[in-house]
Amino acid sequence: MATLRNNIPEKTIERLSEYRRTLLMCHRQGITHVFSHILAGMHGITAVQVRRDLMLIGFSSDTKKGYDVKVLIEFINDILDSEEPMKIGVIGMGHLGQAITKYFNGKGLKLRITAAFDIDPAKVGTTIDDIPCYHLDELEEVVANDDISIIVVSAPTKVAAQLVVPIINAGIKGVLNFTSASLNFPQGIVVENYDITTILEKVAYFVKENEENSNN
């Protein structure tokens, strides 16, 4: 199994996370089995894609009844989740940082935001949505004490580059960067640059393409 699970494509990992959320919703509604084409329909993809993803992780279904929802959830848990909940710190508690912490709080995920960092004296030392907010200077200490593995960067773009060295020094393993600055880290640190402008420009581009094609 360990061999099978290595080298799962990034896109499959994303879809497993999405399937799990849908399956949890099905489970809450008392649905015990789901066919691949139903799961596919709920995600706007093909049944072939769903079956390929689940084959990649070594999961097979009862073809008559479809996938067992509960078993599949546990199977995906086993792949995506660490044994211990992974802890997350958020740098920058403006609207975006607060949206993210609010979003995660009480969701029962295996990921948990345990600390926030800012430099605004009005925020430092307070608790925002049950998360203590520390001064950025305390990053290294808090990361060590709380055993934080992942940092979400929701600070203003213009200060993003200054955060790289403190994040490295704190021993962080993964970074989710929401700013418009593409951040580079040494190998061994997972980085996902996730800029909202880029995605919105992409949507706009394909809207424009559709319009041009329909005018031809």
Added chain:
Amino acid sequence: MATLRNNIPEKTIERLSEYRRTLLMCHRQGITHVFSHILAGMHGITAVQVRRDLMLIGFSSDTKKGYDVKVLIEFINDILDSEEPMKIGVIGMGHLGQAITKYFNGKGLKLRITAAFDIDPAKVGTTIDDIPCYHLDELEEVVANDDISIIVVSAPTKVAAQLVVPIINAGIKGVLNFTSASLNFPQGIVVENYDITTILEKVAYFVKENEENSNN
């Protein structure tokens, strides 16, 4: 040229948007030329990737001096941007909706958020970051009056599914969905599902993988 520009891969479109932001920054700093390996380094990718992306859009460089920053910006503008600024509406003015509008305001992009929608009586009828906030019931009318093409969904996940029909009826061409619900729209409407949980779970997965590999 028109032929060349068709079928540009999604990932290339994303990178063009990112290159442009970097090039604009270079331009503001008075840098007139940039080599592919420098541009690549700033984005944590290879020079081959940069050259391939720019070849795909039919742009070539002076090999001695590198890419002409100003010319390349205009070249990318021509591909990504519509002639008229494209207008965007945001549904859901909680922290995330406000983060997005704040982020876009005054950025000088060809994309412009012109309207927000909510159902909270405390927000409807007010102006948030210079954007008028309407009741969701007014969606169709405001989209028509303002000529809005794209909707950003930053409403709570539990109401996301109810937004699909009103968005279709309003004649929207593109949707950027930030909720955890995967939204399906008829062909011809561009949809980007952009769930923060998914990306954070992906980062966590690769952090876990790195740890397991380094323990072996």
